[in-house]
Amino acid sequence: KSLIQLEGLTKVFETEEVETHALSNIHLTIRQGEWVAIVGPSGSGKSTLLAVLGLLDTASRGTYLLDGRSVLELSPSDRALVRNRHIGFIFQSFNLIGDLTVFENVELPLTYRGMPAAERKQRVERALEKVGMAHRARHMPGQLSGGQQQRVAVARAVAGDPLILLADEPTGNLDSKNGEAVMQLLSELHKGGATICMVTHDPAHARVATRTVSLFDGRVVQDEQRR
Numbered sequence: 001k002s003l004i005q006l007e008g009l010t011k012v013f014e015t016e017e018v019e020t021h022a023l024s025n026i027h028l029t030i031r032q033g034e035w036v037a038i039v040g041p042s043g044s045g046k047s048t049l050l051a052v053l054g055l056l057d058t059a060s061r062g063t064y065l066l067d068g069r070s071v072l073e074l075s076p077s078d079r080a081l082v083r084n085r086h087i088g089f090i091f092q093s094f095n096l097i098g099d100l101t102v103f104e105n106v107e108l109p110l111t112y113r114g115m116p117a118a119e120r121k122q123r124v125e126r127a128l129e130k131v132g133m134a135h136r137a138r139h140m141p142g143q144l145s146g147g148q149q150q151r152v153a154v155a156r157a158v159a160g161d162p163l164i165l166l167a168d169e170p171t172g173n174l175d176s177k178n179g180e181a182v183m184q185l186l187s188e189l190h191k192g193g194a195t196i197c198m199v200t201h202d203p204a205h206a207r208v209a210t211r212t213v214s215l216f217d218g219r220v221v222q223d224e225q226r227r
């Protein structure tokens with residue numbers, strides 16, 4: 001089943017006299033269960049593509065169907081609802097809230113969604129167990145290593161059972177050992193059925209994905225399916 005369908009997606013940034021085509025006429029379909037690595041040189045459009053996929057930004061032209069639903073013409077508030085309910089984000093810099101506990105960080109998107117407290121508790125505990133961080137639920141992010149913080153961020157991303165996980169350089173701020181552990185975690189999530197779209201600079205990490213989409217100058221220049 002195709003989860004994401006982009007047709008003729010174009011994103012133009014207009015600043016002062018300059019027009020930048022960050023994405024030019026992208027056609028891309030991502031099916032349920034795929035693990036897609038987005039690669040390409042700096043400035044090729046990777047962050048912009050992830051931001052549009054994650055409904056953090058809109059496009060200038062084209063269509064985006066998320067699970068069959070056209071999402072680009074939604075109002076900003078409906079877009080935020082779809083994002084909160086259906087998309088899980090993992091960032092390079094973890095983006096945990098420093099004065100909330102691990103538990104509260106994972107719980108926050110579920111609270112925004114209006115989920116009852118008992119269900120939130122159950123989901124947070126399950127997600128923290130999945131990433132091996134249940135024993136750190138009462139800790140503050142600052143008491144954890146970078147690798148542990150990223151595991152918590154993964155728990156936050158998956159706690160709401162999103163349609164798709166979007167990861168922007170998820171190992172970019174980690175040493176190689178912690179980076180491998182996060183890749184292993186993504187691998188387990190993928191085996192469990194998760195659909196993942198990940199920006200990476202690391203060719204070894206891209207090879208772990210089932211498919212590599214290469215961008216250059218805002219265009220898809222290669223799309224390699226491995227299995």
Ligand code: ADP
Nearest residue numbers: 013015020022041042043044045046047048049
């Ligand atoms: P990558 O993530 O591959 O490094 P980006 O998606 O960040 O590439 O950027 C693609 C192009 O769009 C670059 O030329 C960049 O300078 C430009 N760009 C990205 N975001 C903005 C913005 N907010 N305003 C203007 N130009 C932007």
Ligand code: ADP
Nearest residue numbers: 013015020041042043046047048051168169199
């Ligand atoms: P990455 O590290 O993923 O390549 P960038 O350094 O390209 O990210 O961009 C970091 C942030 O700055 C992004 O949010 C992007 O949208 C924004 N940005 C990139 N290029 C420009 C630009 N020319 N003008 C304004 N904002 C930009």
